[in-house]
Amino acid sequence: MVKIVALLGDYWHDRDDAKTGLEAALSRLPYKEEIDLQYVTYEEFSQVLDGKPDLFINAKMAQLNPMDEQVITWLTEDLDNKLVNYIKEGGSILAWHAGMAGYSSESNYIKMLGGYFVYHPLGLQNVTYILKGNEKSEDNTFSLSDEHYFVHCDAANTEVDLWSNGVDGDSISGWKHSYGNGKICCFTPGHTREGMLNKKISSLLAEKINWLLNKSL
Template sequence: MSTSILAIVGDYYHPKEAILQSLEQVLSAHEKIELEIGNPHHLLEKLAEKPDVVILFSENRVNPTDDNVHTWMTEEIADAIIQFVESGGGWLAWRSGLASYEIDSNYAKMLRGYFKYHPNQHQIVHYSNTTDNDILSSGVSFDLLDEHYFVHCDTDQTTVFLQATSVNGQSIAGWYHTYGNGKVCCLTPTHNKEGLLDPAFIEVLEKCVMWTSS
């Protein structure tokens, strides 16, 4: 039986091409996974088709550099996402899938975390796993030239599996939990093509996708 994955990827600051290359590398070793690419404006109708997993790498702002900024996630869409996960779906909020969503929204509450800020300059960010988690059972340690994401994470209500350290400090870079009958995984790396295609990161992303879809 195949697993269906809907990927909502790409936004103003993150072109979808490199993100898709990263995902395609992850899924190339898995024959029984069907990948569909979508965009936020069609998310409601795609959720109604009941994919097994949704991967969101797209921020809430549609036009972040304009004076009048529009967002795409309505209360109706947020409620549909929550119902999808509660009913047994998997949700992977990747990078900007954590960004610019209302921090008191039901969506952010489901994620149990959200993006706060990143320093303007790219820095070498060191990523490493935590102990006692179900996603990264073996040691993980790699460096990426990245925008170091700093997040809020409700650590009492989730399990942290990845952490990030740079000259700017330390932050949580990945966490996961069950939600109703479904699963939620949040992952913050990475920003540029080199990081997205880094073999060590590809391995982490693969394990996140596999956990969320299992």
């Protein structure tokens, strides 16, 4: 069995929508019947990592209560260190959309990812995603209504494989690299249920998961 654990949903992002999007992507994999998918809470996260899952999917922002005066974040220093060690020892992580948002740029987690969310313009807008940065064609470009994430990415030390363009400018939207004995993939698209179920987004998400699991399609 392939063991996948997923931490989904936060104040701004609906957990059930993310579940729908993730399960749609997993259904595209030829070995879907072999997947043991477990949804976890941040309170269960430490114990779950002890089980050495094949893949951890993080689609949860750092802040638990972003609108309160005293904001609490879930990724403690101990969990930060534990997560990095899990990857170094051969685990894999997909930081999906909100999974890059609100974390300290000085955390081991963000340093390991090689990038993080900076901001997005208010609301949804038409975002064009480009699979090859210097090549816009019908095969390599598609558009949808989405939050346009603008990120900081250490592009010199990772493999960028997705770019984006909107009325507010251009950004990197996806990248991947090895880390120790493990693998890391960051993927920004997919704020709404409709966006996550977009055929192109769903297919790309499946490809990322497949790469992280060292499988062949």
